[in-house]
Amino acid sequence: MGGAAFSGTPWLSNLPEGLIYIGKVAYEFKGTMADNTQIELRDDTKQIATGAFWQCSGLTSINIPETVEAIGAQAFGECINLKSVNIPQKIANISEGTFYNCSSLSSVEFPEGLQSIGTSAFQNCGFTSIELPDKLTTIGDHAFYLCNGIESIHIPSSVTNIGENAFWNGTLKSITIAVDNPAYDSRNNCNAIIESATNTLIFGCEKSFVPDGIEHIANFAFCGCEGLMSISMPESLKDIGEFAFDSCPLLSYVELNEGLEILGKQAFCSCPSIKEIVLPSTLIAIGQHAFASTGLTSVTSNIENPFAITLDVFNPIFLTATLYVPAGTKEKYEGVDAWNRFSNIVEVTKQCGVPTIAYHDGQLRYECDTDGAEFITSISDADVRNHLGSIINLTATYVIKVYAKAIGYKNSDAATATLCWIEAEPKKEGIEDGVAQIAAHPVLIQRTREGLSITGSPSGVPILIYDLGGRILASATANDGETRIDVKTDSRMVVVQVGNTAAKVFAK
Numbered sequence: 360m361g362g363a364a365f366s367g368t369p370w371l372s373n374l375p376e377g378l379i380y381i382g383k384v385a386y387e388f389k390g391t392m393a394d395n396t397q398i399e400l401r402d403d404t405k406q407i408a409t410g411a412f413w414q415c416s417g418l419t420s421i422n423i424p425e426t427v428e429a430i431g432a433q434a435f436g437e438c439i440n441l442k443s444v445n446i447p448q449k450i451a452n453i454s455e456g457t458f459y460n461c462s463s464l465s466s467v468e469f470p471e472g473l474q475s476i477g478t479s480a481f482q483n484c485g486f487t488s489i490e491l492p493d494k495l496t497t498i499g500d501h502a503f504y505l506c507n508g509i510e511s512i513h514i515p516s517s518v519t520n521i522g523e524n525a526f527w528n529g530t531l532k533s534i535t536i537a538v539d540n541p542a543y544d545s546r547n548n549c550n551a552i553i554e555s556a557t558n559t560l561i562f563g564c565e566k567s568f569v570p571d572g573i574e575h576i577a578n579f580a581f582c583g584c585e586g587l588m589s590i591s592m593p594e595s596l597k598d599i600g601e602f603a604f605d606s607c608p609l610l611s612y613v614e615l616n617e618g619l620e621i622l623g624k625q626a627f628c629s630c631p632s633i634k635e636i637v638l639p640s641t642l643i644a645i646g647q648h649a650f651a652s653t654g655l656t657s658v659t660s661n662i663e664n665p666f667a668i669t670l671d672v673f674n675p676i677f678l679t680a681t682l683y684v685p686a687g688t689k690e691k692y693e694g695v696d697a698w699n700r701f702s703n704i705v706e707v708t709k710q711c712g713v714p715t716i717a718y719h720d721g722q723l724r725y726e727c728d729t730d731g732a733e734f735i736t737s738i739s740d741a742d743v744r745n746h747l748g749s750i751i752n753l754t755a756t757y758v759i760k761v762y763a764k765a766i767g768y769k770n771s772d773a774a775t776a777t778l779c780w781i782e783a784e785p786k787k788e789g790i791e792d793g794v795a796q797i798a799a800h801p802v803l804i805q806r807t808r809e810g811l812s813i814t815g816s817p818s819g820v821p822i823l824i825y826d827l828g829g830r831i832l833a834s835a836t837a838n839d840g841e842t843r844i845d846v847k848t849d850s851r852m853v854v855v856q857v858g859n860t861a862a863k864v865f866a867k
Contacts, residue, residue: 380404385411392417394440400424407434409454416440419463423447432456432477439463446470453480455499461485465508469495476502478522491515498525514552516540521552521561523578529585531564546570551580558595569593576603578623585609591737592616599626601646608632614735615639617661622649629653635766638662647671657766659683659707660692670697677701683767711763711771718778718803718815725761727771732763756862776805777855777864804855804864810845811864813837816857825854827863 376390378398383405392415399422400407409431412418418435420443427447435441436459446453448470455477458464465485475497482501487508491498493515500522503509511533512526519542526534534552536545544555547570551563559575560567565586569576571593578600581587589612590604596616601623604610611632615622617639624646627633635657636650642662648671650658655676663685673680682701684692686708692698712728725734739758756779763771780801802815813822816837824833824846832853835844846853855864 381408384408388412388415395419398422400427402426405429407431409433410436412438414438420444425449430454430457433459435459435461437461446473448472451475453477455479456482458484475499478502479504481506491518493517496520498522500524501527504528511535513537514540514543518543523561524582526552526562527579527583529583531584532566532586534562534564534567546572563587569596571595574598576600578602579605581607583607588612590614591735592619594618597621599623601625602628605629617641620644622646624648625651627653635659637764637770645672648674650676655680657681657683658701659766660698661685661769663688665692665695665698667696668698670700672697673701681705681766683707705767707767707769709767710769711765713771714761714763714774716759716761716774716776716803716805718801723759723778725763727763729763729765729768729771732765732768732771734761734763736761774805776803777862778803779857779860779862802857802860804857804862806864807843810843811853811855813842813844813855813857816842820858821856823856825856827852827854 374389378388379386383403385400385404385407394417396417397420402424404424404427407427407430410433412435413433414437416439418438418441423445425447428449430450432454433456436456438461440463441461442463444467446467446469450470451472452475456479458481459479460483462483462485465487469492471492473492473495476499478499479501481503483505485508486506489509494517495515496517497520498518502522502525504524504527507528507530509528510531514536516537516539534545534550536543542555544553545551546553549568549570551567552561554561557575558573559577560569560573560580561577563581565584569592572595573593574595574597576599580600580603582602582605584607586609587607588609591614594616596619598621602625603623604627605625606629609632610630613633613636615637618641619639620641620643622645625648626646627650628648629652631654633653633655636655637659638661640661640663645668647669651671651674653676658680677700681703683705686706689704689706692704711732714725714727714734717724737760756777759776759778760773762773778801802813804811804813818837818839820837822835822837822842823831824844826832826848832848833844833846835842852863854861
């Protein structure tokens with residue numbers, strides 16, 4: 360029943376103040392509710408009308424009988440002191456704004472058969488945690504918007520429709536999704552919600568990263584994420600939506616990928632900690648206010664043929680920041696709005712030197728012949744499993760990719776290496792809980808101009824290089840320090856076996 364069905368009628372006007380019923384429907388609380396009011400609905404109540412208790416700030420608790428089958432939209436909206444409410448098991452759908460701005464409501468137990476949660480149903484509630492039921496299919500726009508006490512969420516396998524900004528808050532730290540969910544995933548434990556069919560990251564948090572294979576970042580995906588400090592985009596990413604990283608106060612490092620085509624409106628607006636940005640050559644559109652109100656002092660554009668942008672894209676930083684552009688393109692930028700508003704445009708003619716990679720005392724160390732260079736690293740890991748009789752060796756392997764960057768220079772080409780551990784004989788004495796202590800030697804494998812370099816392997820350990828088909832391409836015996844092997848192959852990757860440990864390595 361609609362909350363305004365009898366609004367303004369003589370019948371309603373002549374009724375005394377208090378809770379009004381129409382048949383078995385709790386229709387409206389008339390008048391001003393006293394502070395600290397606790398209400399117990401009649402045992403035969405079937406429905407709570409739309410807006411029945413709207414803005415009843417005196418309401419602190421309500422007992423809803425299990426006979427209730429429907430609760431109308433905004434039924435408890437703006438009940439800012441409501442602390443306790445039960446939702447009957449017969450409720451399959453929670454309507455739009457039902458508990459909107461119930462800021463004192465810290466928890467609620469959802470019915471087992473709940474199927475949908477409407478738009479803004481629990482917006483700005485005081486929840487510290489939520490447990491979504493296993494039959495839930497739909498979560499509406501802004502359903503838990505501004506529920507800033509929630510630090511973790513788990514999406515069950517039944518959920519197939521999540522609305523925009525459904526879980527937006529600035530303090531969320533953990534996102535998990537049931538592995539058998541057909542619509543959404545959080546691949547590679549990325550701490551984000553990904554729409555699987557479109558490879559779109561629709562929502563992230565301060566602990567998220569953007570995994571390989573993601574093609575789109577949705578509008579508002581990281582908007583207002585207070586703890587997010589850095590973000591790197593994978594090669595697969597094509598576009599970043601409107602307001603995607605707006606108002607992330609601690610975000611200081613952003614790596615945009617080659618292949619990115621579109622930056623949406625206000626994508627990085629009001630991110631004061633961003634001091635420099637590199638725009639990929641593949642960009643074809645930058646939305647309004649994309650970098651407005653940032654801390655940018657350096658903008659490096661790799662775009663060879665600049666397109667027109669609006670003045671507000673870099674407003675007001677174009678007055679103080681330096682724009683670095685590819686060699687031979689300064690005149691182009693000076694002739695295109697609003698790139699030509701930068702007061703200082705400098706052509707980049709030098710490229711950073713390729714970093715060298717070393718591993719010592721548990722630390723990766725990089726060096727580069729470019730003064731002032733910074734190093735940007737991505738590391739992926741996997742276990743290498745070798746089955747040797749009754750023993751299974753589990754050896755962590757890290758694939759390292761690093762490039763150097765410096766203001767006024769083009770980014771260097773990437774250096775890659777593989778770090779793994781080869782195991783010595785298990786310790787025979789002092790074994791506790793049936794676990795043998797194994798001494799492991801860290802081995803760093805990387806490509807050089809001369810071939811492959813292997814450092815860290817004990818002297819005398821055999822080294823074999825295979826193609827992916829299992830054919831031996833080269834072999835050597837490790838020496839103390841560095842062993843170099845010339846590998847001739849057309850393959851991009853090879854398998855390097857050091858002792859009993861094998862790892863895939865980029866050969867080119």
